Amino acid sequence: MLKRLYIDNFRCFVNFEYKPERKQLLLGSNGSGKSSLLDAILFVKWLIEGGESRFTQSTRTRWQDRPLQVFEIEALLDEKIFEYRLEIRYAPESKLPSISVERLTVSGSPVFEFADGKINFFPNEGTLATVLPWESKQSALLLAQFSNLHVGRFIAWVKTLHCFQIDPYPGEMDETVDGEDETPEYDLSNLAQWYRHLLQIEPENNARFLSALKDTLTGFQSLRFSTVDDGARKLRAYFDAPQKEGTTYSIAELSEGQRMLIGLYMVLHFVIAKGHTVFLDEPDNFVSSREIQPWLLAAEQAVQDSKGQLILISHHPEILNQWAQEDGLRFFREGNGHVRTEKFKTDPDGLLQPSELIARGWENE
């Protein structure tokens, strides 16, 4: 479970600390930093997983000119506190970034450290500590995953830390299949290839997923991979049709709302239900208000049953009314300054729903 994030000198985050709950709604006006929080997590996650660094000088806080960006992730895994710290330093002239410090501790003891151009390994018992010079454009944590079990455990957890910004626009969700993906992209652009993988390894979850879609999409029958219609191997949805046995639509032929719902229920049944830590940005996009509460109720139950973690970002009245009262965290920036947070304050008179308070701008009174 993610226990704490610390971000300094990244966009509008200055000395920012955030302690997520098991279930939480991040709310606040446009530009208050909610989606930037997800970007920060994604950038660090991709770096740890071996990807190219997304940190550039333009990601530093604009109204300051400090050369050091700092990110910390604290997670409770197997009843131990894992603390990861990443420091990125920008060169004075070129402004090019490089990793100056990368460190992982478990219950306060170091298990990995990169500093001063050298990696310090802290191997498991019985093997000798080693030091290796390292070029500092990429994370070195992956190199240590087999030398120390704790490092491997942390990296495995990072892979289950998701920040979804589902993009159902036409052409964004690739429906063609020429392989399998074990993990979903943050925008579900690889939905079809990810589903192909899931279909083979999680038949029970798939049955629950398809059942939920039948309750959600009128006339929906199933999802299948086939080459009908145009010869290309694509993920297709089968629906009832008037005066016919049924009809088939490729994923691209569905509406944005239908694609979004397929994505949301995939995230629910294949990610949230497995106890992962999930951030989900605006899950209500394109979704009819009739469909929001059923998904929310099922997601709440899944979080509780799986002991997972679900943090939503939303402006939708239904989500605000369901979650803001007890699980709402308001993001705000005074005078366009750095991001601050406070627990959402309900109507002191107990009369207005959270969405009504927010629509009137009375939520911080």
Next chain:
Amino acid sequence: MSNPSKVFVLAEDKRQKQLLYRFLVAAGIGPHQMTIEVSPSGQGSAELWIRKNFARQAEKCRARNARAATGMLVMMDADALSVQEHWNELDAALAAENQPAYNPTSDPIARLIPKWSVETWILFLSSNGESKPTISEDKPYKELVSAEQWSESIPEAARTLYAWTKTSAVRPLHLLDSLQRGLDEIPRALAAAG
């Protein structure tokens, strides 16, 4: 769009919502077949909000029930008052809106008023009634355990609640009085929802 909702729930807070959601799921009513509305204020004025909304929602439920399967559950903590006193207040709320008084034999609505609070029911139900001698309605249990522990007890409590609403149910000889009153009304609301 999916099929219309057929059970409407009015609840005071998140814990009541969790219990009733899981109870309905156990009863075969899925997320798409229910709509839950929770008071915007979890403390004190939540009860006032429930009473204010009860008459309007009851009117809609009764009207729709005449043409389509529709049931309603309303839950509010009894706190220091008795169940009967809360029922009287709900009747007064109906009267204030010129609505017929609650009919305990035909209304598609279940009035659930746990004494002192829903935690008493959760405790009793999650122990399957076996701890009955030590769980009474004489004192509140809200602060007995952490929020996380209450959440963990809810699935079992919801399953028991559903099991005890069945006509063939074997219930403990000595039920909590507020729970017994609720169990008397729930089957009617579920039947109204088809």
